[in-house]
Amino acid sequence: MSVLYLVRHGQANSRGExxxxxxxxxxxxxFQLGSYSARNNEVPDRIITGTMRRHIETGQFFxxxxxxxxxxxxxxxxxxxxxxxxxxNEFSPELWSSYAKLISSRSHSFSKTLSQFQRVREAGGIxxxxxxxKLTEEILSFWKEGxxxxxxVESFVEFQDRVMNARVEWFSPSVTERNFIFxxxxxxxxxxHKILGQNSSQFTWMPWIWNTSLSIFRWIRGxxxxxxxxxxxxxxxxxxxxxx
Numbered sequence: 089m090s091v092l093y094l095v096r097h098g099q100a101n102s103r104g105e106x107x108x109x110x111x112x113x114x115x116x117x118x119f120q121l122g123s124y125s126a127r128n129n130e131v132p133d134r135i136i137t138g139t140m141r142r143h144i145e146t147g148q149f150f151x152x153x154x155x156x157x158x159x160x161x162x163x164x165x166x167x168x169x170x171x172x173x174x175x176x177n178e179f180s181p182e183l184w185s186s187y188a189k190l191i192s193s194r195s196h197s198f199s200k201t202l203s204q205f206q207r208v209r210e211a212g213g214i215x216x217x218x219x220x221x222k223l224t225e226e227i228l229s230f231w232k233e234g235x236x237x238x239x240x241v242e243s244f245v246e247f248q249d250r251v252m253n254a255r256v257e258w259f260s261p262s263v264t265e266r267n268f269i270f271x272x273x274x275x276x277x278x279x280x281h282k283i284l285g286q287n288s289s290q291f292t293w294m295p296w297i298w299n300t301s302l303s304i305f306r307w308i309r310g311x312x313x314x315x316x317x318x319x320x321x322x323x324x325x326x327x328x329x330x331x332x
Contacts, residue, residue: 090261090262090264090265090266090267090306090307090312091130091265091266091267091304091305091306091307091315092258092259092262092267092269092304092305092306092307092312093125093130093132093266093267093268093269093302093303093304093305094269094271094276094279094302094303094304094305095121095146095150095268095269095270095271095300095301095302095303096270096271096272096273096276096297096298096299096300096301097110097114097118097140097142097143097145097146097270097271097272097299097300098110098111098113098114098115098116098117098118098142098145098146098149098299098300099111099113099114099117099299099330099332100114100142101114102209102212102216102220102332103209103210103211103212107142107181108140108141108142108181109141109142109145110142110145110146110149113328113330114142114145114146114299114300115145115149116149116328117299117300117322117323117328117330118145118146118147118148118149118150118153118300119149119150119152119153119156120153120300120322120323120328121150121153121300121302121322122149122150122151122152122153122154122155122156122157123153123154123156123157123322124153124321124322125150125153125154125322126153126154126156126157126158127157130266131154131158131161131266132151132154132169132266132267132268133163133169133264133265133266133267134168134169134170134171134262134264134266134267134268135147135150135151135169135170135171135267135268135270136170136171136172136173136176136258136267136268136269136270137170137171137172137173137176137269137270137271138172138173138174138175138176138177138178138270138271138272138275139172139173139174139176139177140177140178140272142272143176143177143270143271143272144172144270146270146300147170147268147270150268150270151164173254173257173258174250175250175251175253175254176251176254176269176270176271176272176275177271177272177275178271178272178273178274178275179231179242179247179274180241180242182240182241183227183231183238183241183242184224184227186238186240186241187227187230187231187238187241188202188223188227190230190236190238191226191227191230195226198223198226201219201222201223202223204219205219205220205223216332217331217332220332221295221331221332224294224295225291225295228274228291228294229291231243231244232244232290232291247274248278248290251275251278251279252278252282254275255279255282259283259305259312261307262307273293273294273295273297274291274294276293276294276297276303277290277291277292277293277294277297278290280293280303280317281293283305283312283314284314284317293318295331296318296331297318297331298318298320298323298329298330298331299329299330299331300320300322300323301318301319301320302316302318302319302320302321303316303317303318303319304316304319
């Protein structure tokens with residue numbers, strides 16, 4: 089029976105200049121997911137990642153966790169074991185910053201919130217995360233409307249099309265039994281919205297998807313059906329669980 093594991097990347101470097109790499113905690117989260125999966129006989133037959141550094145690193149530290157339990161296996165060394173697919177990438181940082189600049193020029197309240205976020209970002213914590221998600225909610229809403237798309241920025245329609253095209257390929261019957269997909273919060277939010285047939289916003293899940301969370305689907309009677317959504321059974325301590 090084919091099983092698909094949809095995984096958000098580990099905690100990224102939200103306090104630094106370069107976001108697109110894992111924090112030390114993000115590496116540990118990924119390692120723990122790998123060791124947990126191996127201990128529970130959920131060993132990957134194939135890994136699919138986006139091409140962003142945080143996706144690739146999550147897959148790498150996940151595999152270190154798997155190997156810490158099982159050691160090396162022949163299939164892990166095959167060239168077909170790891171596949172990269174840019175359609176699974178998150179929207180670019182340039183999109184966020186471009187829309188933040190545009191909305192700030194028109195909305196005093198948004199500009200004020202953005203200034204508050206910039207002051208507390210490096211400290212991290214709940215306040216920083218809350219402000220980030222508040223800003224991102226407005227940015228995504230403006231982006232989805234599609235009335236204005238800054239030069240060089242991917243439109244929402246383009247983003248949605250590539251994510252759904254990736255779904256057609258990876259959410260199809262597979263010759264490999266267990267496939268792990270490592271991606272980001274917004275693609276996962278769109279995929280869950282589609283698969284679960286929800287009538288709410290396509291971004292509903294985005295602020296609530298844990299780093300290295302598992303959403304598991306089994307191929308049953310001609311389709312992938314959800315078994316569990318957004319679980320973090322490998323992160324037992326509260327301080328290990330992060331959204332940002």
